[in-house]
Amino acid sequence: MTNLIEIKGVTHAYKTDNGPLPVLDDLNISVPEGDFCAVVGPSGCGKSTLTKLVAGLMKPDQGEVWLHGERVTSPRSTVGMAFQNPVMLEWRTILQNVLLPLEIVPNKMSKREKEERGRELLALVGLEGFEDKRPSELSGGMRQRASLCRAIVHKPDVLIMDEPFGALDAFTREDLWQTMHALRAEEPFTGVLITHDLRESVYLADEVIVLSGRPATTQHVENVKLEGRTDLEVIYTPEATDILHRLRHQIEIAQGRAEGQTKDEEAA
Amino acid sequence: MMKHWKKVATPLIAIVAFLAFWEFIVWVNQWPNYKMASPSDLIPAYAKYWNLFLIYGWQTLWRTVVGLLVAVVFGTLIGMVMGFSRTMRDALYPLLVGFNAIPKATVVPVIALIFIGQHDFNTVLIAFMISFFPISVAVSIGLSTLEPEYRDILRSLGASKWTIFWKIALPKTLPEFFGALKVAVTLAFIGTNLMEIVEPHGRGLGHLFDSGKINADYPLMFAVLIALAFLGILLYYIVVGLEKIFAGWAERPQG
Numbered sequence: 001m002t003n004l005i006e007i008k009g010v011t012h013a014y015k016t017d018n019g020p021l022p023v024l025d026d027l028n029i030s031v032p033e034g035d036f037c038a039v040v041g042p043s044g045c046g047k048s049t050l051t052k053l054v055a056g057l058m059k060p061d062q063g064e065v066w067l068h069g070e071r072v073t074s075p076r077s078t079v080g081m082a083f084q085n086p087v088m089l090e091w092r093t094i095l096q097n098v099l100l101p102l103e104i105v106p107n108k109m110s111k112r113e114k115e116e117r118g119r120e121l122l123a124l125v126g127l128e129g130f131e132d133k134r135p136s137e138l139s140g141g142m143r144q145r146a147s148l149c150r151a152i153v154h155k156p157d158v159l160i161m162d163e164p165f166g167a168l169d170a171f172t173r174e175d176l177w178q179t180m181h182a183l184r185a186e187e188p189f190t191g192v193l194i195t196h197d198l199r200e201s202v203y204l205a206d207e208v209i210v211l212s213g214r215p216a217t218t219q220h221v222e223n224v225k226l227e228g229r230t231d232l233e234v235i236y237t238p239e240a241t242d243i244l245h246r247l248r249h250q251i252e253i254a255q256g257r258a259e260g261q262t263k264d265e266e267a268a
Numbered sequence: 269m270m271k272h273w274k275k276v277a278t279p280l281i282a283i284v285a286f287l288a289f290w291e292f293i294v295w296v297n298q299w300p301n302y303k304m305a306s307p308s309d310l311i312p313a314y315a316k317y318w319n320l321f322l323i324y325g326w327q328t329l330w331r332t333v334v335g336l337l338v339a340v341v342f343g344t345l346i347g348m349v350m351g352f353s354r355t356m357r358d359a360l361y362p363l364l365v366g367f368n369a370i371p372k373a374t375v376v377p378v379i380a381l382i383f384i385g386q387h388d389f390n391t392v393l394i395a396f397m398i399s400f401f402p403i404s405v406a407v408s409i410g411l412s413t414l415e416p417e418y419r420d421i422l423r424s425l426g427a428s429k430w431t432i433f434w435k436i437a438l439p440k441t442l443p444e445f446f447g448a449l450k451v452a453v454t455l456a457f458i459g460t461n462l463m464e465i466v467e468p469h470g471r472g473l474g475h476l477f478d479s480g481k482i483n484a485d486y487p488l489m490f491a492v493l494i495a496l497a498f499l500g501i502l503l504y505y506i507v508v509g510l511e512k513i514f515a516g517w518a519e520r521p522q523g
Contacts, residue, residue: 055424075426087417091439091517103435104425134517154425 004157004190005031005054010063012049013215023049024060025215031207033157036184036191038201040247041211041219042255047194050216051162054192055079068157077105080156080189084163086147088135094146095131098122101154121149124186125179141172145179152187159189165200174232177203181230198247202226203235208243210250220250305490313491320476321495328460328472329499331388335395336456336503340449343400347407351437357408368401373462380467387469391460398459399452406448410441443518446511453503457496473499 007029013020023046031037039047052058053065056075065072067079080101088097098118102109109117122131125145135143144164151159165173177200184191195201201208202224210220224243226234234240287307294306301309314321346364350357372394379390414437422432464474473492480488512519 052420055420057420057423075424077425079424081421081424083417083420085415085417087415087421089418089436089439091442091515100421100435101425104422104427104431136517150421160424 003030004033004035004068005029005037005192006064006066007050007054008064008066010053010060010065011215012046012053012058012060012062014049022215024053025217027063027211027216028218029209031190031192033190034188035206036193036204038193038195038205038208039211040195040198040201040208040251041216042213042251043196045211045214045254046216047211048162051081051160051192051194054158054160055081077101077154078157080151080154080159082144082147082151082159082161082164084166086140086143086164088138088143088146090135093132093134094127094138095119095122097135098146098149098153100150105154107154118149118153121153122146124182125149139172141168141176144168144176148179148183152183152189155187155189157190159191160194161191162194163196164193166196173197173200178230178232180204185230198244198251199235201247202240202243203229203232208247210247210254212254213256219254220247222247222250302484302486305487309487310491310494313485313487317476317488317491321473321491324471324473324476325495325499328457328464328474328496329503331391331472332395332456332460332499333503335392335459336399336452338392338396339400339403339452339456342396343403343448343452344407344445346400346404348411348433350404350408351411351441357412364401364404372398372459373466376462376466380463387463387471390467391463391472394463395456395459398462399456402448402451402455403445406444407441410444411437414440442515443511446507446515449507449511450504453507454500457500457503461496 007027010024010027011022012024013022015021027050029037029039039050041047049058053060054067054072056065056072056079059073067076088094089100092100095115095118098121099114102114102117119128119131122128122145125148127142127145127149130138130142130146135146138146148161148164151161165176168176181204191205193201193204198208205224208222208224209218210222211217212219222243226237226240228234291306291308294304297304299306346360350360375397376394379393383390383393418436418440419432422436427435460472461474461477464472465478468475468478473496477489477492480486480492
C-alpha cells in the first residue's frame with residue numbers, strides 16, 4: 001500500500017522577538033492510505049503546526065510534505081479540517097454550514113445532490129432533524145459532529161483533526177469516538193488526529209506517533225490495531241492497557257521526566 | 269399577537285408619558301413659551317407651518333440619508349483596509365481619531381467657503397464627515413478579531429481572500445456594523461443641521477429653526493426640534509429593520 005501522507009525531514013521554527021523558536025526538528029511521518037494516525041505529545045510541542053503544514057497553510061523551513069505523491073506547497077481541496085473549536089457560521093443553518101466546502105471546492109454536484117449528501121452525513125453522525133437549526137441552538141458535542149460533517153462533505157482524501165474532542169466532557173467525547181468509527185466505516189479517508197488523550201488515540205488510530213518535547217521529532221511509533229475495536233470495551237482489555245502503558249511512558253520521556261525506565265514507573 | 273402589540277405600545281406609552289411630563293413641568297412653573305414651549309404650544313406651530321415642515325423636513329432627510337450612505341461606503345472601505353492590514357491600521361488610526369476629534373462646527377465655515385454655493389453638497393459632506401468614524405472602527409474591529417479557525421477552514425480548501433471576505437468576514441462583521449450604523453444615524457442628523465444652522469442657506473429644518481429664532485417664534489423652534497427627533501427615530505428604526513433582515517441571526521432568544 002502506498003503512503004498517502006509523507007512527511008520527510010520537516011524542520012520548522014517560528015520567528016519571535018527573541019529569535020527563532022524551533023518547533024519541529026527533522027520530523028518524519030508516513031501514513032498509508034486509509035489508515036488513521038494519531039499524533040500525541042507534550043503540550044506545546046508543535047502538534048498544531050504539523051496540521052497546518054499538512055494542510056498546506058504553512059510551508060516548512062526545511063523538509064517536504066507529500067500528499068498522494070504530490071508535494072504540498074499550498075492549500076488543496078483534497079484536505080478536510082476539524083478544530084478543537086468547532087467554528088460554525090452562526091448566520092447559516094447547520095446544513096448550510098456542512099455544505100460550505102462544496103461552495104469552494106469545484107464539483108459537479110447539483111444543488112439537490114449537495115443537500116442530499118449533507119443530510120446523509122448529518123444523519124450518520126446522529127444530527128437528523130437538526131439540519132435547519134442555527135448553530136447557537138446546538139450543544140458543543142453536536143456542533144463538533146456538524147463540524148466533522150463539514151470536514152468530510154467534499155470527500156477529502158485526508159482528514160486532519162486538531163484535538164477535535166478536547167473541549168468536550170468525557171461521555172460526549174466517548175460518543176464522538178464511536179461516531180468517528182461510524183464515519184470511517186462509510187467514508188474512505190486517511191486521518192490524522194492530533195490529541196492529548198491516549199485512550200482516544202488507542203481507540204481510534206491504527207498507529208500512534210509520540211512526538212518528543214519541543215522542538216518535536218518522531219520519538220516513538222506504536223502500531224495499534226485492536227480486534228473488534230468499534231466497541232468501547234476494547235479500551236479496557238489487557239492488550240489495550242499494555243499499549244496505553246507504553247505510550248504513557250513515552251510521553252514521560254518526551255516531557256523529560258523519565259530517562260531510564262523502571263518497573264515501578266511502568267506499573268504506575 | 270399580544271406580544272407584538274406590547275412591543276409597539278411600550279415605546280408609545282413612554283413617549284406619551286414624556287410629553288405629559290413636559291406639559292406638566294411647564295404648567296407648574298408657569299413658564300412663558302419664550303422660556304420653554306409646552307407640547308400644546310407645538311400643535312399650532314405645526315398647523316400653521318405644516319407645508320414648510322414637509323418641504324424642509326424632506327430636504328434635511330434626504331441630505332442626511334445621502335451623507336449616511338456615503339459614510340457607509342467610505343467607512344466600510346476604510347474599515348476593511350484597517351481590518352485586513354496591521355500596517356494600515358497603525359498608520360490610519362491616529363489620523364482618523366484626530367480628524368474625528370476636530371469639532372465639526374469649526375469645519376462647517378471652512379467647507380462652506382471651499383464649496384461656496386454648493387449647499388446640498390456641503391450639507392451632505394458634513395453629514396458624511398461626522399458619521400463615518402464609528403462605521404470604520406466597527407468594521408475594522410469586526411474584521412481584525414475574526415478567529416483564525418474561520419479563516420483556516422476556508423483557506424485549507426484553497427479559497428481566495430475575496431471568498432473568505434464575502435462568505436465569512438463580511439457576514440460576521442454585520443452585527444458590529446449595524447451597531448455603529450445606529451450611532452451614525454444620529455450623528456448624520458447633527459451634521460446636516462450644523463450646516464443648515466451655522467451656514468444658513470434657506471434649506472432644511474435648520475433653516476426653519478433659524479427663522480423661528482429670528483422671528484422670536486419659540487414654539488416653532490421647539491417644533492423643529494421635535495420634528496428632528498421624529499426623523500431620527502424614523503431612520504433609526506429603518507436601520508433596526510435592516511439589521512433584523514441581515515443580522516437577525518446574532519440576536520439570541522432571551523432565556
